[in-house]
Amino acid sequence: MKSQTLEKKRGISTEPGKGQQVFAVGLVGFCAFLSLYSTQPLLPLFHRIFNASKLAVSLTVSSATLAVALAAPFVGIVADMQGRKKVIVPAIYLLAFSNFIIASSPGLSSIIFWRFVQGLLTPAVFAVAVAYINEEWEARETGFVTSVYVTGTVLGGFCGRFLSGLVSSQWNWPWVYIVLGLLNLVLATFVSAWLPPSKSFKRVEDYGAGLRNMREHFKNKPLLAIYAIGFTILFSLVGTFTYINFYLAEPPFSLGPALLGSVFVVYLIGAIITPLAGKWSNRLPGWKILSSALFISMTGVLLTLSHELWLVILGLTLCSSGVFVCQIITNRSIGAAVIKSRASAVGLYVAFYYCGGFVGSVVPGFLWELGGWPYCAIFIALVVLAALLFTLCVWKRLEPVQGSHASGAIEVVH
Secondary structure (H helix, E strand, O other), rough: HHHHHHHHHHOOOOOOOOOHHHHHHHHHHHHHHHHOOOEEEEEEEHHOOOOOOHHHHHHOOOOOOOOEEEEEEHHHHHHHHHHOOHHHHHHHHHHHHHHHHHHHHOOOHHHHHHHHHHHHHHHHHHHHHHHHHHHHOOOHHHHHHHHHHHHHHHHHHHHHHHHHHHHHOOOOHHHHHHHHHHHHHHHHHHHHHHHHOOOOOOOOOHHHHHHHHHHHOOOOOHHHHHHHHHHHHHHHHHHHHHHHHHHHOOOOOOHHHHHHHHHHHHHHHHHHHHHHHHOOOOOOHHHHHHHHHHHHHHHHHHHHHOHHHHHHHHHHHHHHHHHHHHHHHHHHHHHOOOOOHHHHHHHHHHHHHHHHHHHHHHHHHHHHHHHHHHHHHHHHHHHHHHHHHHHHHHHHHHHOOOEEOOOOOEEEOO
């Protein structure tokens, strides 16, 4: 403390540089998604170890996504009252320790329960981060910073799945969560040091006011359009990347856990595309980018019907990349559609988004029993097609105009 005071007297700033702050935002996204989908490459393994149905083991994914959907709106209200960093940093540390608890789980039901608990903690990281970005950066910068954040989520999602498959192929599955817990713990210290406290944060005085603001969000038509698209894009991503594991574990592919985890290298393509899309989002109407991304994603899902592995990988690449681009448009559109209580608006978005993920992890399980992966893929593609038509017919008319949120000059088109 004395050294910091002395440095201030000498004119030396102890605050992290702008680059470190932006990088910290990327780390927040990475930490949030490191564990969330980590069981996906393990599903065929759990199917064998616990002698459970495909739908039962998929609950290790759907329990987490359901918990995210349930917790997200209320996390937003807490963040509107307490501040952004005060919620983000403790949540990352708790996520790290939740991985250690999962590693000690004695059976499938215990894993499902603790995955649910882990899901409750997750929106305290990423739902609040989106509000933080929209408040702390100028409108002309939010596209790029949001793309860094989304890139962090992409890399976190990839690393969680890749490490899950790699570690489980070498050691017992509990080591997966020991490794993920240690990695999350280390990165939490960097986020704590480099993520500065909010400067543009405006506190909501009481919980009741937060609930009233949330009620007002349901009267915001552009915001409801954002929520609808959010539901469908995560439905397609989770549905595809959950049940494709069973498809690839069977002949003619017969991939093991390590190779299933390696399939998620397609996420890295999204890490390259999202910064470019962030720049495009500042130049082109959002509906044009969104509709193009949805078409690409739908095409990718249909390509996975092939029995050629390279075509399946190409399809997964197109599917995930399209969804990541959609995320940039929906995330930054919230900042233009809402003037106050952005964290609760983002919290509601996350609730709709992860309700889509929950439905996407459950409904295809019933379709799998009827006709395997072809039934799943065709149904998911139809859902994405519905989102594409919605974008062209509804979103285009309601899309909020990007303005300077710092000056309060945000225009919403109804």
